[in-house]
Amino acid sequence: MPCKPNSPLLLQRFLPYRLTTLSNKISQALAAQYSQRFDLSIPEWRILAVLGEGTALSAAEIVQRTAMDKVAVSRAVKKLLEKQRLEKNQDSNDNRRFSLSLSESGQALYEEVVPIALEYERRLIAELSHDEIENMDKLFNHLDNVILK
Amino acid sequence: MPCKPNSPLLLQRFLPYRLTTLSNKISQALAAQYSQRFDLSIPEWRILAVLGEGTALSAAEIVQRTAMDKVAVSRAVKKLLEKQRLEKNQDSNDNRRFSLSLSESGQALYEEVVPIALEYERRLIAELSHDEIENMDKLFNHLDNVILK
DNA sequence: GCATATTAGTTTCAAATGAAACCACTGACA
DNA sequence: TGTCAGTGGTTTCATTTGAAACTAATATGC
Numbered sequence A, B: 001m002p003c004k005p006n007s008p009l010l011l012q013r014f015l016p017y018r019l020t021t022l023s024n025k026i027s028q029a030l031a032a033q034y035s036q037r038f039d040l041s042i043p044e045w046r047i048l049a050v051l052g053e054g055t056a057l058s059a060a061e062i063v064q065r066t067a068m069d070k071v072a073v074s075r076a077v078k079k080l081l082e083k084q085r086l087e088k089n090q091d092s093n094d095n096r097r098f099s100l101s102l103s104e105s106g107q108a109l110y111e112e113v114v115p116i117a118l119e120y121e122r123r124l125i126a127e128l129s130h131d132e133i134e135n136m137d138k139l140f141n142h143l144d145n146v147i148l149k
Numbered sequence C: 001g002c003a004t005a006t007t008a009g010t011t012t013c014a015a016a017t018g019a020a021a022c023c024a025c026t027g028a029c030a
Numbered sequence D: 001t002g003t004c005a006g007t008g009g010t011t012t013c014a015t016t017t018g019a020a021a022c023t024a025a026t027a028t029g030c
Helices: A015-038 A042-052 A059-066 A070-082 A104-125 A130-147 B015-038 B042-052 B059-066 B070-082 B104-125 B130-147
Strands: A086-090 A098-102 B086-090 B098-102
Touching: A015 A042, A015 A104, A015 B015, A015 B104, A015 B130, A042 A059, A042 A070, A042 A098, A042 A104, A059 A070, A059 A098, A070 A086, A098 A104, A104 B015, A104 B130, A130 B015, A130 B104, A130 B130, B015 B042, B015 B104, B042 B059, B042 B070, B042 B098, B042 B104, B059 B070, B059 B098, B070 B086, B098 B104
Parallel strands: none
Antiparallel strands: A086 A098, B086 B098
16 A cells, blocks of 8 residues: 655644643543542532632633633532532622632642642653743743634 | 632643643634534544554554544544545454555545644744744653653 | 453443523613 | 513533443464
8 A cells, every 4th residue: 555655744743633632641640649539520620729719709700710611610519519618608799699619628628639739730840941831831821822813 | 808819729820721721722723624514523533634644554553643542433433434534444364453544535535624734733833933843842742751650 | 172361343331521491680771 | 660681500412422341353371
């Protein structure tokens, strides 16, 4: 069978492909370290993470901050409420809205998981120089912007 | 409500998170340009892409090359065969195996989609200098290696 | 040869996902 | 105050996903 000599597209070098495989592997490797151990899915962890930053947020605000789907947020919030990791407060002005924040046990969980997450991130970038990290940051900012056309 | 002043983990700056959101957005934006128009899912496109490189591959080899799940490969291959985009040849030594390659119409489809994909990639990196692209490449190689521990 | 382990690829089944429909409420405007 | 468009959040339903079980064939040990 004649082998096409100079294929113009090599999947292994194609940016969208490289990004998805890389990100899948990284997310899975990280989740492997906390999901079973703390009974926490990736969406749940993300919500924990934004709420851990301190400000109470409505579901819609969580959607904005995490870039998650609103259905995913709704479900993960429900699970976290069942597990008593969150507190729900009706908005006094608007009865549709409620703000969410970490409960005591949610905060405790957050404080357990954060070091694991940070340690994992640290390992990923451990061998990069300060400049390389700086450049990576700029690269991601650039790509984020280009996508918005 | 007192705002926790120095949260140790900011989701927006957390590498695994940045990677997944970025890669999701990029894959979706790209798929939007070919999926409906050519009736091609992301897994199907990936298989088309590796086979378009010229060498006939078995399903297992496609799994290796694309980092896809074997179930995903099996299903996408089935669909592509139904649509006559692939040809299937029994391996003469091993009756379990068969090698897959693009049919005439598969090749034609490939040649239609590749320019779209490459153009999209080009747009993503259009404003990056040669060095920045070089560094990006090294960065991905590095991260790929670190994941393997 | 005949068991036994392995490998290629498929199917099954249960869970994750997301678009669209939905419910409940607000806010504007007549 | 009554209607109606818009928003916050949930539910439904159809599709996608992937782990585990399965089928069929090969390879290995005896």
